[in-house]
Amino acid sequence: ADPDSADPDSADPDSEDPDDDATAEDDEPSSDPLAYPGLGSVEVRISGGPTIRLEGRAEPDRPGPISGRPGSGAKDELDLSSVYTTDGLLGGGPIPDRIDIKLVPGNAGVDGLPELAGRLGLESTGLIIPLVEPASSVERASSQPTMVLAGTENQLTDQLADSGLIDVEALGAGEGLIQFVPEAFGSKPSFVITGADEIGAERALEQVAITFPNLSERGKDRPTVDDVEKELWDVLAGYAPIGQAAIGLYKLDRIGEVLADSSVTAARVLMSVEKADPGLAQLVRNRAVIALGISDIEVTIDDRDVQRAEVIFEEHITLPSEVDSFWQLFRSQVLPEAPGQTIRVEARLSEPPALRTAMEDEAGRMLIDAGASPDTEVRILSAFKQGFSWLEEVVAPRLDGLEVGEIVIRFRRNDPPEDWPQQAIHTPLRWLHEIFPIDEVLARDLGLELDQVRFEQVREGPTYTVQVTDASGAPFLTSTFEPKWVLRPYFDRFQDYEHVRVTTGWLNATAGGETIVDERIVTDPEAFWDHYQSTVLPAVYDHVMDLHDGLPQGGSTDAPFFGELTVEMSMSEPDYRLGIDNEIHAPMDALHEEIFFGTVEFFDVLGRNSRGQGLTFPGRIIPIMRPKQDGSAATVDISVTGFATSRPAVVVTYQDAAGDSGQVRLDIPKTSLERPSARMAKVQAGVAGLTHLGLRVRIDTDADVRDSLLTFGTPRQVDRSMVSAEQIVAVMHEVEGLRAAGLYVSALAFDGLGSIEVWAEWTHEQDADSRRTGTLAANGTPAPLPEWRALLPNDWSYSGDRVVQWDTPIPPPEGHEMLAKLGDAFSExxxxxxxxxxxxxxxxxxxxxxxxxxxxxxxxxxxxxxxxxxxxxxxxxxxxxxxxxxxxxxxxxxxxxxxxxxxxxxxxxxxxxxxxxxxxxxxxxxxxxxxxxxxxxxxxxxxxxxxxxxxxxxxxxxxxxxxxxxxxxxxxxxxxxxxxxxxxxxxxxxSEYTGLVRRGRVTERNWGFNKGWxxxxxxxxxxxxxxxxxxxxxEIRDYITRGINSNRDVFDLNQRSYARYERYGAQFDPDxxxxxxxxxxxxxxxxxxxxxxxxxxxxxxxxxxxxxxxxxxxxxxxxxGPYMELVAKAGLSWDQAILDYLYEAEHEVKRSGSRFFGGVSIKMNRPRPAETEEEEDEEEEIIS
Missing domain, CATH: 3.40.630.10 (Zn peptidases)
Structure with a gap:
């Protein structure tokens, strides 16, 4: 088809249509190869082989107006990091389906142009023809699409050089230049690929066509220009460790200027930065000697790395023992009443069953030895899940061997306590959840069918009532039970936030029917929590509020607020499996949950209480639980690490000649600096990668005018939002100095990258007259490139054995080793x-x-x-x-x-x-x-x-x-x-017993027990x-349900769990x-x-x-173990079901094309989701 045969008066050849081909003349898509409307033929010339000509599907021109070239608007977001994206040389939707530029070669140095054209076609699912136009034939350059000016002897490149927009004269022999030039021709930018000579230009073309976006070696995990931009941004904006160190040195010099007239005689310098290099202290000391003009200087580096932060709170404690409390009460108040009396003792302790049984036996013997009646009875129930303990250890033995028709367990609905009626954290089903899963335990132990045990909710009366009937329905046992609990603040530090009921220990004893003791025994978990609430969290609170002057900033800006909070605890507690699926009794499991979520919640409330914004990213919380069974006192090791300042900063505390002291602090701010943009690169023939890279970053002012800006904003506002060119240039200098001193040597160092320059400009548009330039010599040492084969065990080779195990959880080293094994064994x-x-x-x-x-x-x-x-x-x-x-x-x-x-x-x-x-x-x-x-x-x-x-x-x-x-x-x-x-x-x-409580969201309690897959x-x-x-x-949902139900054991687990969830949840609280x-x-x-x-x-x-x-x-x-295999099998069925959906669908690539004035646009697309046969038939009818 001859696009030039159209009437030139029917369209404006200079019109710009930066959008998709919406206004172009589109034909219906086709699935036939090369069936692009408007495409006459494709000619393929094979080096050393034949020339092949493939016929397309040219059609007669249609009458009517013809649109301009699609995607011909200015590509203002183009830079060296975005070449093969829709911000760069490509266009269209998220999947590039258009080439938005025109290749404009000069007369020499363009042998690599076909590789660039081919690369553009490879990276896009569409193509615009003509793609290439010689520079000598371009008229009205400002009306062209964004042009890629390639090679030497290019008159358009010469124009840019003559106007000072590029500097070709500075290039040496064999050196190439790659540069984005905004507003090169009118409002249109250009992308220049040239060189000092043909060799340099060819090398630049090779870099763009073959290597970009990578610097040197190609690969998904090999350094790219985008990586350089991002790391430089982190450095200059104060987020990267070397950036904080460099800005800290710059700020130290500023402090030196402030104190220049203060006759300082001695000083302590504190620099607080993230992941400090071990050599930073000495370098800071050397700089401080110069900046302050004295030698009596003490330097402290506060490392904000959470794994290396200083300890701010540490203790080893032995908690009061509930077992000791029991024996003290028993010996002092019960045993003296034993002679001649029938003693009844009921205690509740959070201890293992075997230990409680042993204590029952020992206490009973002691009472008998002291003269108590042989009818004396001692029973020690569990303070954890007290109702469960009563039903299992008191009620169930009375039913052993009897014919049971039905067991009805009535529980009272849980409403807010009278002393705290506005309680929001409660759940109506708490008392039912405290006996979970007692119905299955009773059915198993008593040989009953599960439906012979059922629950009823009541609004009044005892917390628990059990009624047992015989086969005829006649009741023969009725008993009631009340758990012991106390009301306490959810957080001691925030007493009015919320109050919760906590089940507690107890001792009740009677002698001849008269009460001789009825007292609470604080359980070991309660003793820990009381200490954690009264001592540990307040210490953390005081530390945070002191550092942040009572107003900690929410979000992640000042996070984390501490380093690590580690609680390692050894405590005698019940800790055993129930034999019902994966159910356990383990109060220390609950303590782990409470320490973690409770501390996270504490910081949320702290932030909202202080300035209305929760403190996210508080720090590392590591609860380590070590259950024991011997009844001895619990021991706890608690350590909290933290930082010396609220955020990265330099603090100089000094004394002057008069003996007066003072302090000057400048923060090392994390700023809102705009992202650097890679605008220029140099390459050298025979040298891989970029020998030099230039990046532009827009800043706010030329000189550092921080002090004058404090009239208009707080120091923090000024520090975060205003960055000067003076600071950028200084930071680049400091980075170079740090690396030269052997510190942070891998920072901003990349394989395939030489030196760096940064154009710090205070204008919106690129302007060399409003610029300071900072430089960084290539004096770093890049970190080793990632190598997945290093994950393989020594001398490993694939023998056909299974690689992925389903026996234990897979940690990252093992999982990544599995990836490497599969990568080594299979080319796919x-x-x-x-x-x-x-x-x-x-x-x-x-x-x-x-x-x-x-x-x-x-x-x-x-x-x-x-x-x-x-x-x-x-x-x-x-x-x-x-x-x-x-x-x-x-x-x-x-x-x-x-x-x-x-x-x-x-x-x-x-x-x-x-x-x-x-x-x-x-x-x-x-x-x-x-x-x-x-x-x-x-x-x-x-x-x-x-x-x-x-x-x-x-x-x-x-x-x-x-x-x-x-x-x-x-x-x-x-x-x-x-x-x-x-x-x-x-x-x-x-937290009112039932998990999960996170950020005050109690409705997530419906995740509180197993409800299957x-x-x-x-x-x-x-x-x-x-x-x-x-x-x-x-349709995907249907694939999923079929896959899940295809596993009988998974199906059975699901039905069991869903039924359990119904009995303990949906039956009574369906909302x-x-x-x-x-x-x-x-x-x-x-x-x-x-x-x-x-x-x-x-x-x-x-x-x-x-x-x-x-x-x-x-x-x-x-x-x-086997349970992992069960749940992993369910996940695998899901994985495979969704893959099968994609595999079995009839996916078809559609090809379409359109004409514009002076050319054609062709593209391919795969409909998502796949079209059905009916839809394809309808489409064919429309086409016909």
Whole structure:
């Protein structure tokens, strides 16, 4: 087709249409290769081979107006980091389907231009023709699309050089230049690829066409220009350790200027920075000697690394023993009354059953030896789950061997206590939950059917009443019971926040029917909690409030507020499995939960109480529980580490010649500096990578005028929002000096990168006349490149044995080793580093697809030709089974031929650890208490979700960005986020008993016991803009339920758990404990779908790309052994069901094309979700 045959008067050839081809003349898409309307033919010239000409599908021109070239607007966001993105040379939607530039070569140095053109075509799913126009034929450069000016002897490049926008004259022989030039021709920028000579220009073309976005070595985990921009941003904005050290030195000089006239004779310098280099103290001292002009200087480096922070509170205590309290009361008040009396003793102690039995026997013998009647009786019930203990240890033995028709257990509804009627934290079913799962225990132990034990809720009367009938229905046993409890503040420090009832220990004794003692015995858990509330949390509170002058800033800006809070406790408590699924009795499990969630909640209340904003990311909270069985006193080791200042800062405390003292403090602020933009790079023939990189950063002022700005804002406001060019240049100088001194040598050092310059400009548009330039010599030492093969054991080779075990939870080192083994054994598996955690652990991912041998391939093409699914596990890292089942899923895709063939039609991405820090902590604690829930590993390292802040400029958790980057890299059809929850009842002894209580949200108590495998939310898009999404989501749901129900043991667990959840929740409180079922699987469906604005399936992903995203809940906290295999099997069924949905759908790539004045645009697209046969038939009818 001849595009120039159109009437030139029918369109403005200079019109700009930066949008998609909405106004272009589109034909209906076709699935036939090369069936692009407007494309006459394709000619392929093979070096050393034939020329092949393939006919297209040219059609006669249609009458009417013709639009201008699509995507011809100015590409103002283009820089060296965004070349192959829609901000750069490409255009269209999230999946690039357009090339928005024109290649404009000069007369020489352009032999590599075909590689650049080919790379553009590779990275996009669309192409605009003509793509190339020689510089000599370009007229009205300002009316052209953004131009890539390539090679030498290029008249347009010469114009830019003549106007001073680029400097070619400064280049040496064989040196190439790559530069983004804003407003090169009118409002249009240009991208220049040139050199001092043809060799240099060719080298620059090679860098852009072959290597970009990487600096040197290609690969997903190899350094990119974007990495340089991001790290430089962190440094200059005060977020990176070397940046804080460099800014600290700059601020120390400023303090020296302030004290220049003060006759300082001695000084103490405190510098508080994150992850301080060991050599920083000496360097600071040397600088302080110069800045202050004295030698009597003491330097302290306050390291804000949570793992290296200084101890601010530490103690080892032995708690008062409840066993000792019992014996003291018994000996002093009960034993003296024994002679000639019938003694009745009932005590309640939080001790193991065997110990309580032994104490009963010993106390009984002592009473008899003291002269008590042989009818004397001693009973010691458990203070933990008192009603359960009564039913199991008192009622059940009376029924042993009897014919029981029915056992009815009545519990009183739990309303707020009279002394605190406004209580919000209560749950109406507390007393029922305190006897969970007594019905199954009684049925098992008494040989009854489960339906012979039932519950009734009453509003008045005793807390518990049990009535037992015989086979005829006649009652033969009725008994009542009252738990012992006390009311205490939820937080001692915030007495008016909330009050809670806490079950407590007790001793009641009668002699001849007369009460001789009726006193509370503080249990060991209560003794600990009283101390924690009265001593530990107030000490932390005082530390935080003192550092922050009573107004700590919420969010993550000043976080964390302490380093590590570690509680290691040895306590004699019940700690055993019940033999009912994964249920346990373990008060120390409850203490772990209370310490973790209670401390997180404490900081939330602290922040809201002080300035209205909760303090998120408080710090590391590590409860280590060591249960024992001997009744001895509990011992507790508590350590809290923290920081010397509220935020990074330099503080100089001094004495002057007159003997007076003073202090000057300047913060090392984390600023709102804009992101640097890579604008210019130099390369050298024969040298890999970039020899030099120039980046622009917009700042606020030329000189540092902080003091004058304090008239208009507080010091903190000024420090955070106003950055000067003077400071930027100084910081770059300090970074160079730090590295030259051997400190932070790997910071801002990258393989394939030489020197750096930073253009600090105080104008909105790039302007060399409003600029100071900071430089950084190439004096760093890059950290070793990530190497996944280093994860392999020595001398390992694949022998066909199973790689992924389902016996124990998988910690990050083991899981990543499994990735490496699969990557080593199978060519379909590609392993790469995808990020790091807050504590510095490497995070890895793996792509599964048929082996690729090409040097370059395109994610955009890969995810267009085939659907893609991402499995991203272990966000909440004590939910252990997700890593196990996604890794096993990967292994089966590589080893099972029936599964392997699915990789031919679906791309699979495996990301086994989102929260590696939590996963490691949970595993370490599992090795101590394997049956506990271990919520200390649930969130990220600082008591906040590991994904929090991932969309921010400088997220405190580096791992929070990983999922977003996986999504933007692969643009998947489906994104999966499998989760878990406790495998047994959750107890929080000091939060009205039933878990979970987090941030005051008590409705989450419906997660408080095992309710089988379920989906907590099934979001879907229901919008005319996405007409097939709803049906696709419901089809996915059908695949899921079939997969889950295909496992008999999983099905049985589910039905057992759902029935239990009904009996202990939904039957009495259906508003909170809901049981929405779909095909015998609990799936919590929304009332209606979303419009797609929040992302496909509620996951926050663009529904144009991701049609559905889902999460699961498996009862896997903490699973191991056969139970791990059971819950992992459920997860694997889910994994495979969703893959099967994608595999079995009829995905088809559609090709379309359109004409514009002077050319054609062609593109390919795969409808998401896949179209049904009926839809395809309708489309064919429209076409015909």
């Amino acid at each position: 598996a590609s392993v790469y580093k995808v990020g790091e955690s807050y504590l510095g652990k490497d995070l890895w991912a793996m792509d599964l697809q048929p082996a690729i041998t090409a040097t370059h391939w395109s994610h955009a093409k890969a995810t267009t030709f085939k659907p893609t699914v991402v499995y991203s596990a272990r966000q909440h890292a004590n939910e252990v089974s997700s890593t196990s089942h996604v890794l096993r899923h990967a292994e089966l895709l590589l080893t099972d031929p029936e599964q392997r063939k699915k990789l031919d039609k679906v791309n699979v991405v495996i990301h086994p650890f989102t929260n590696a820090d939590g996963a490691q902590l949970a595993y370490d604690l599992y090795n101590i208490t394997p049956d506990y829930i271990l919520h200390a590993g649930y969130l990220g390292s600082l008591g906040q979700d590991a994904t929090s802040g991932g969309n921010g400029d400088h997220p405190i958790y580096p791992e929070s960005t990983v999922r977003g980057r996986l999504w933007s890299t692969w643009l998947p059809d489906v994104f999966l986020n499998p989760h878990g929850y406790p495998s047994h009842q959750v107890v929080q002894l000091f 379920f989906m907590p939310g099934f979001g879907y898009v229901d919008s005319p803009e996405y007409p097939r999404h709803k049906d696709a989501a419901f 909170v404990f809901r049981l929405p079922m779909t095909d015998s699987v609990m799936i919590q469906m929304p009332l209606k779908g979303s419009t797609g604005g929040g992302g496909g399936g509620g996951g926050g992903y663009n529904p144009r790309i991701t049609i559905w995203s889902g999460t699961t809940e498996a009862p896997d906290e903490t699973a191991y």
